[in-house]
Amino acid sequence: MSAISASNLTSYDPSLNSANLAINQANEPADIRNGNAQAKSAYQEALGFEDMLMQQLTQQLAATVTSSSDSSDSSDSSDSSSGGILGSDPSTSGFASMIPTALTQGIMSGGGVGVADQLARAIDPQIGEKK
Numbered sequence: 628m629s630a631i632s633a634s635n636l637t638s639y640d641p642s643l644n645s646a647n648l649a650i651n652q653a654n655e656p657a658d659i660r661n662g663n664a665q666a667k668s669a670y671q672e673a674l675g676f677e678d679m680l681m682q683q684l685t686q687q688l689a690a691t692v693t694s695s696s697d698s699s700d701s702s703d704s705s706d707s708s709s710g711g712i713l714g715s716d717p718s719t720s721g722f723a724s725m726i727p728t729a730l731t732q733g734i735m736s737g738g739g740v741g742v743a744d745q746l747a748r749a750i751d752p753q754i755g756e757k758k
Contacts, residue, residue, distance in 0.1 A: 654738030658755040673746035685727035
């Protein structure tokens with residue numbers, strides 16, 4: 628794994644992320660769904676962050692599928708173990724490159740994993756307060 632340096636960071640462009648998918652309102656937290664415009668804006672920003680986080684995590688997951696394994700049994704030199712779980716077949720590399728995006732879109736279209744709700748509450752502490 629490589630560390631992320633500040634020089635590698637770019638500005639957030641929401642048009643490039645799967646958070647722009649239509650999230651089913653039933654999957655949104657009730658405090659967000661019934662909240663004001665500021666709460667919805669905070670939730671959208673938090674969804675953008677969660678989307679980027681999921682993209683990074685699924686890219687690392689896909690790397691385990693496509694990269695060579697570092698197993699302790701180095702005496703086995705079969706071709707199937709040299710290319711990760713999917714092997715080193717060129718036809719699987721196209722499939723493996725789609726795994727992170729498809730998995731992230733699936734997670735985010737289902738409402739995410741809950742990070743966005745917690746972040747939105749940190750951005751706008753008035754979310755969920757009784758009026």
